[in-house]
Amino acid sequence: MKDIENPQGLSECPFRGTRIGGALGTAPQNEDWWPQRLPVDLLHQEQPVANPLRDENYKEAFSKIDYEQLKKDIKELLVSSKDWWPADYGNYGPQMIRMAWHSAGTYRIADGRGGASQAMQRFAPIGSWWDNGNIDKSRRLIWPIKKKYGAALSWADLIVLTGNCALEIMGFPTFGFGGGRRDAWEPDRGTYWGPEFWDGKYIDEIPKTTDHKGHPGEMVNNNLRWVGGPKDEYHDLENPLAATHSNLIYVNPEGPGGNMDPIDSARNIRESFKRMAMNDEETVALIAGGHAFGKSHGAVPADKIGAAPEAAPMHQQGFGWHNPVGSGNAEFTSTNGIEGSWTPNPTQWDNDYLTNLFKFEWKQTKSPAGAGQWTPVDPDAPKTPDAHLDKHEDLMMMTSDIALKMDPEYRKVCEKFMNDFDYFTEAFSKAWYKLTHRDMGPKDRYLGPEVPEEDMIWQDPVPVRDYELIDAVDIAALKKVILDSGLSVSALVNAAWSAASVYRHSDKRGGANGARIALDPQNNWDLNRPAELNQVLNTLKGIQSDFASKLPGNKQVSLADLVVLGGCAAVEKAAKDAGFDVEVPFTPGRTDATPEQTDVESFDWLKPVSDGFKNYHNDKVGYKIPAERIFLDRAHLLNLSAPEWTVLTGGLRVLEQNFDHSKHGVFTERPGQLTNDFFQVLTSMDYEWKPQNYEETLFNINDRATGSTKYTATRCDLVFGSNAQLRNLAEVYAADDAQERFVNDFIKAWDKVMMLDRYDVKDE
Structure with a gap:
């Protein structure tokens, strides 16, 4: 009931005395109390326990479907009108095209998020966007198909295939279909879709944004999502958004703001x-x-x-x-x-x-x-x-x-x-x-009899291997040649990490396979230390040529494999120099893409505007959120857990991976060795941390006893000490008994990143 003291009729929490609101009353969340909190828990979405089909082999189950019968079932349903939601013109085809389009149309190239791959249309916020009005009916109409095929057919695949069938029954020849999409089982909490307005109205207010310290920032139109000025002087669409209006998939069909221009x-x-x-x-x-x-x-x-x-x-x-x-x-x-x-x-x-x-x-x-x-x-x-x-x-x-x-x-x-x-x-x-396959990644992930033979450039194709793989003896010999070449540990690690870490789990693009690290545009990105990188690549090409002349039969090694192998050899050396004789896993089989197989404009979108792993931050880009929040996003795109993110950062720092060779975060007296020194310094009370500037983007690490500056750091270094969740992880690796655990965990996380794009040998 509304009253003078409680005009909105909000409930009172009987346990904490806090006021709660919502349909039935919901307590304030961490984000409400601490809006600047770094949401590290985003790295732990898609928990296996949330998936009731986690024990199912989807690839195997999909392959057993009678595919022609499945399409026949769908097409028969499309022309069988139901009284509870009658079909326009007696044909559900058009509304199913809309369903599939709107499922796939959320994809955006800037960060690879969105798209049809997980059927996120089933959850908020996407499922409740104004532009998706009545698509809930479309999904309910095809429930009989989902019910019949069960776990063998994901919602994500069914939605897109139904769109294809809809086109076909109306006389349109589709190009093909690839299955293999896996359903999500919880809403996506990590993707920024822009400000949400739930009533479907187009709001023309232009509130001011703030930076991470609460100071006024640029003007942003929350409805039209354009950064820069009044709505008749738009400058640019807010990054990384692709839809121009809240609640819409693309644009307002009436024109910007409904202006009909x-x-x-x-x-x-x-x-x-x-x-x-x-x-x-x-x-x-x-x-x-x-x-x-x-x-x-x-x-x-x-x-x-x-x-x-x-x-x-x-x-x-x-x-x-x-x-x-x-x-x-x-x-x-x-x-x-x-x-x-x-x-x-x-x-x-x-x-x-x-x-x-x-x-x-x-x-x-x-x-x-x-x-x-x-x-x-x-x-x-x-x-x-x-x-x-x-x-x-x-x-x-x-x-x-x-x-x-x-x-x-x-x-x-x-x-x-x-x-x-x-x-x-x-x-x-x-x-x-x-449109319907852009976010699926390599064709190795496609399933079914209608996968086209033709490779499309937007699929980032790599050549099919037509030679015999190197074996364990060859790998050991190559490691020795690489380490004897004069290339530094830091340079070899940089080449391998730069190649592999461009991967995005969102749309399965990027990664070391294809050796696009040697091609435009990736080869010239400033964060990859291009001069040093090309020295490494030229040396590895020489090793590749020399080794090929000594290999028997049809055995070869690709540049892509050599780049990763060089990084693995360097990590082994760094661990050995720190006192640990370990072997870093290596799986050969990568091939080398050509410039003709690489869409330069499309690939340039993979370049990070900020990358905390390398302490890289492009100051020419206007930022409204702190660097550590973008760093978290990079970890999320690499599909890392919080412990993996933490251990990789600590290891990369002591291996001197800063893009500009700066010493920020290099908390060690023995750089190039795989030690836990980063975490020991970060958690030590022998030091105090002093901002170098008002924005708190750079810091001095001062010796408490003398006051002298011992190290320097960025926000992407100190977040592992300031954030409660990350600090607890840092303390695990800083302990006196943690050095061996640190080395082993780093190697596991390193191998995971090196293998992220190897869909030719893994089932995902």
Whole structure:
């Protein structure tokens, strides 16, 4: 009950006397009490205990499915309308295309997050975004298929395959399908999607952001997500976001902020689709191809629609967006608020979308829900059948459609597609394949009979090995040659770490396989110490050539393998110099990619803007969060646990891996040896820590007795002493009995990173 002292009617916690709120009342969380807390627990998501299918071999189970029967089951379901959610035009195909598109369309190239691979559409926040309105019904409609095939068919694979089947039943030839996506079993707590507004309204306030100390930062429009200035002077889309509005997958179909300006819309489309790894031709192909089917729904205003699934009452059992008008579905359906179809034949693949877009002039109008849309000026323009009633309606275009006609570059692509329907069909087919598979990583992970033979450059292909692998004797001999070459431990470790640590577990891109560390653009990244790196690569190439002449038969060693082997040999030497005779695991089999197999522009997105492992921070980039938070993100992208993150950092510091050869964090008198000195100094009370600047980005480590500066450090060093969770881990490795544990744990974590991209030999 509301009262004067409690105007919002919040509950009082009976145990701690704290005020709680929410649907049934939820206590303040750590993030509420300590908003600057470093959420190290993000590294421990996807716990095996959360997965009820953890003992299942998905690859084996999927291979046993009668694939043709599966597709037949899906296609039969798509034309079997259900009374509780009637199919538009008697065909669920269009809404299933939307379901698959919106599942895959969250992918973004900046950090590889999003996409269809884990079916995150089933959880908040994605499942409750306004743009995903009524997709909850689409997933419930295909539940009978999931129920039949059970653990052998993930939701993630089913969603994408259903989209493919939907296209096929409407006459469109798909390019292919690869299974192998594994479902998540808990919401993604680590991905930053931008500020969330849950009511679906477009809020035009532009609040100020703050830096990590609470000082005012740049202006950010929380609705439009553009950094820089007022909404008519946008500068850039906030990194790493790809969607231009809160609650949307791509852009506002009514135009930025609903302003119905096609030119502004085109700018938003280009930036958004570029951030989702699509060029202009792919962008037009996806929009024009997708809008060849189905309709948009806007029969009822947004303020009449109920809460999203995550906030819906229990009796709705996972359904959201309750519509109280009429039957609540069929002709009364509302999703994004725009009403109508783009073509006269909404369940047939044809070129009518582009033909009508360019043949007719279009005028602004409003949908029944009040959303801005466009209708033909010519009263004799073709009509489209109503999806449920025995009548015809005017065609509809969105502002984002008119943008393709108004933007000069998009217009050229449209005209090419109009003049060559076969080319358009092929372009949409390949773009759809890329959209729905972009986040899956190497083709080694693809399953099923419809995986295309053709390698696409966005898959970062590597050559198939056509030679015999080196054996243990060869490996031992190569290690000796490498260590006798005069290359330093630090230089060898840098080359191997730089090659492997670019991997992203989000979209399975990067890694040492392919030896792209020797190619543009990775070869020239400043954080890889390029001059030193190329000295190492040239030496290893000489060893490769010399060794090849001595190897019997068809046995060879790739540069990619030599780079990793050199790092492993260096770690062994560093451990031996510290008093431990150990062997670092090494698995050969990598091959060397060519420049023609490398998309330079796409690969350049893999370069970190900040990398705490190397104490690298690009000061030309404006940051709104502290370096250690980005460092945590790097560890997350490498799929590291908190102990692995901790032990790797301590080891890399004493092995002198700072990108600029600085001494920040090199807390040792014996650099190049694999010791636990970093942790011993970090946890010692013989020192005190003094900031060098107001922002607390650099620090002096001073001897308490003399006051002299002994070491220097960055935030990415001292976070392992300041954060409670990380300090407890640092203390484990700082203990007097911990040196051997430290060496062994470092080697295990090192091997994990070296093997992250080896999907040719591991089942993930």
